[in-house]
Amino acid sequence: MAGNGRSPGASVASRVLALLGAFDGEHRSMTLTVLAKRADLPLATAFRLVNELVEWGALTRRTTGEYVVGRRLWDLGLLSPVQSGLRQVASPFLHDLYGATLATVHLAVRDGTSALYVDRLAGHVSVPVVSDVGSRLPLYATGVGKVLLAHAPDDVRAWVFTNLNRITPYTITQPGRLRAELRRVLRDGFAQTSEEMSLGACSVAVPIRVAGGPVVAALGMVVPSLGRSRPRLVAALQVAAQGIGRSLPLGESD
Template sequence: MAGNTGTPGATVAGRMLALLGAFDAAHRALTLTELAQRSALPLTTAYRLVGELAEWGALTRRPSGEYVVGRRLWDLGLLAPVQSGLREVASPFMHDLYAATLATVHLAVRDGTRVLYVERLAGHASVPVVSQVGSRLPMHATGVGKVLLAYAPEEVRAAVFADLTRVTPYTITQPGRLRAQLRRVHREGYAETSEEMSLGAASLAVPVRTANGSVVAALGMVVPSLKGVRPRLVAGLQVAAQGIRRSFH
């Protein structure tokens, strides 16, 4: 169970962390009772601590009575050196891409077996885009996710391949096809999707490397179709990724 530290002698900080740890990708909104159960805390204790967390901004209470992670935690997370540094370095190159294509451009990192979107510029085209800053999506169904999966440790790939959920009728859930795509990322330097995460949307993504060559993020864009534009968009993404790499110190 997530955040289970409701043992005798647990500190106040430990109990608060247990409450925050109750949230995960499958439990984004929780009632007070659910928070108490998932953190193994007495309901009265959970009530008091959840109130303090909500007052500080770590949690937000919806009109329905459920609690979700608050904006203040996200703002705090952006101060982490990797994410804040990436966003600052990548920002001008993302704006250049957006200006040249008017497409949705996003920057993402791996968070366990999910892809975490840390920056996003919304495009003008009417394309269904499900990514938001702070959202976590399946790695196997997104362009940026496939790039990050291609360079992930073997244990991460094994965990992802064990749960290839079908998001749309076009999501690739056959392990052999997905492995072939990951090999292409290494060979050709980019990944693509076509209506795998949302119908009516295609995506392209390339790896973002640090100065020493390590892949730390993926840079991608979402467009209505890749027909006739793939080479130009891939080239633009790769130029931007190279610019980000040169800007790392």
């Protein structure tokens, strides 16, 4: 059924999805006016649909008048194979890594041209970490992202190579340098970053495969510096990644 928004042919479902899609890592809380603008909907249409989403539990209205994602969407998200399968299987391995290193540990999958963080354990050492569960970060500036990018289809890599934005002074923005780095990832079996996403934070990551098949996820750590500890961290990550891969059922990457 079509509504009466700016796009005459847009269905009610597409408008609801536009409202939900307006939320991202930088827009976790929005007024109705901002939400309508980001969803490209008339204010009256957004008001009506947002009220229905609040009633259903997909959105929550704060006392300040801003809207945030509601608990019911979170509950639905937990039913996703990424959450219920990969995250559940990987959880004990992440806790083992955290216990052995006290470092921040990440589990991520590729979502289009971004790294989607599906689990995270915060380390004891104070390190600037911008990721959180559910956040999406650039593939080219994170350890887990470089692993996923190295194993991504050609069209994904081509898009990334033409959209390299500087995040810190150390972010790799030259396509040639990034291509060389990805070749090293494939050759050595791990990726690393040095203050490329956050100043004062370095990372190292390895791929997770199911039964020797394609890469389905990446496992990484964030530490203040790598130095001589890199071989030890890589070895610990690889053991955990192999354990996760062996524990995942075939088809879990679907």
